Amino acid sequence: MRMHRILLLLLAPISLFAAPAGGGEARAPGVPAYDVELTGSADGTAWSGRETVGFTNTSAEPLAEIYLRLWGNVHDCKAVVVRIGVVADDCTVVKVPLASPVAAGERGSVSFEVTMTAPNRPERFGRSGPYSFFGNALPVLAVRDDGGWHLEPDVGIGESFYTVAADFRVRLTHTGNVVVPSTGLTVDGVTIAKQVRDFAWAAGPFTTSEATSPGGTRVRTWATSTVAPVAVADARTRAMAAVDDFGRRFGSYPYGELDLVLHDRWTRFSGMEYPGFVLLISSGAPVVHEVAHQWWYGIVGNNEYADPWLDEAFATYATDLHDGNRRTGCWPGSLPAAISSPMSYWQSHQASYGTYVYTYGACLLHDLQRHLGTEAMAELLATYAKTHWYGVVTPTDFKTAAQSVSPTDLTQFWTSHGIG
Structure with a gap:
């Protein structure tokens, strides 16, 4: 975007x-x-x-x-x-x-x-x-x-x-x-x-509504005049479920309130995350993905130019966890480029950016879950988030955290999945 x-x-x-x-x-x-x-x-x-x-x-x-x-x-x-x-x-x-x-x-x-x-x-x-x-x-x-x-x-x-x-x-x-x-x-x-x-x-004559998730987070919606009430209700319901789910998995949402701003005239994006504040297209919005970014980018930060996969792949993987999507067999094998490439690389390979950074990045994390086991992977992510809460992470930080819960050397795993 x-x-x-x-x-x-x-x-x-x-x-x-x-x-x-x-x-x-x-x-x-x-x-x-x-x-x-x-x-x-x-x-x-x-x-x-x-x-x-x-x-x-x-x-x-x-x-x-x-x-x-x-x-x-x-x-x-x-x-x-x-x-x-x-x-x-x-x-x-x-x-x-x-x-x-x-x-x-x-x-x-x-x-x-x-x-x-x-x-x-x-x-x-x-x-x-x-x-x-x-x-x-x-x-x-x-x-x-x-x-x-x-x-x-x-x-x-x-x-x-x-x-x-x-x-x-x-x-x-x-x-x-x-x-x-x-x-x-x-x-x-x-x-x-x-x-x-x-x-x-944002500023304008938005229509507003709010509800509190079972976990205690207030979710407020702000909709432009042409957004259908059913779209507002759907976004709010999905956001409440996601914020509570991710709070259980990665650590409680710390900001008290989550604001969703819905518009049906975006032309270049369908969702964009900011801390406690999300812009969403009114139809087919990636609500869960943008809520996941509250943890992966917002709470656990990264240099998005150098390591875009550290937030986008993690937000995509978190969405899969929430949806129960295991993505079995999604890793394509040997790739001509590393998913950990910086934005300078993706600038020249824009057609591959989403597939590699979002999809294949999430596939890597699913493969890591299968390698470590579901319980170990859950422990890894919870501890990783807690250790780097409000901090900035690098690929080395994640690799070190993963190695700490693995009984085997993960060097070959990273190499085979394009992480140097």
Whole structure:
């Protein structure tokens, strides 16, 4: 799925400062916190205000700069006005030199004015009739790890995102006759989302409903005017069953509420996951798959550019578990490409992307289940999720976790299934 532009204008100078703080995780910047105050136009298509991004320098050396990812700017670069630091050719990277280096273990912050307008196209960041959608619209911190700063581009299919879990405090103020579903829980006009990798919202005259799953998760639906009530009820029922099932399998859903936004005019995708917030086509929506992404991408994160199979294959496999689909004999044998290939490879082999990363990736996991046994596989996934809860995983992490429950060496298994 392709991302669309964010019209972002820095209306005031960037303020930079460092303040003491403690702790951190392996990747830097770490322990991010976003404080966002936005005011929307009456129709909800345009939002402007101020965003502050706090972070801890979790590396061992001083941090002299950070980078922000502006994923919505990936298209129509020449039409976008962005005034913050240096803008890369793909318009999704902004370098922010810090006024003074932030020492290891210390806390820093950047603050800037931001304006964004949903482009007129029925996309996850776009608008369709009176409805606007803001997926991947907020600027977010880029990640630096042992491989350096990760500033990889969007390649036009799938997702290329890489973020660490963060806390968001967002106030979305508007005067129009619209409702604004979003990531997080809203109390007295302020939305709080803890330990999420992004923050998304929509705006428009949605019809709303809600129900609570037997496991205690509130599932809210937000439907555009042409979505049939039966489609809303079906999506809500399937989401409630899935969120409870996956909670039992992988660890309880931690966000309290799950928002489903249904529209029947999407043209380039049928579902898109954000933390606690899912965009769905109204007919034939992949509800269970997108709910599975709350764990595989959301709770257990990964570098989606380098390792797209670590979320897509796992979400597909989780869907199979929920549906009772064992996919016996689905592994095709020797493949000309590894399912663990990065998005740079799939950019040049787009026709194979879905089959390899989603389908064959899930087939690998089914074969692993048959190799380890059903109980061992269930134990593996539950422990793997718990160990990396709110973290970021690599293929090595999963291979190590699998080996820990296997009585035999799995080297040949990985080799035969295209995992180096």
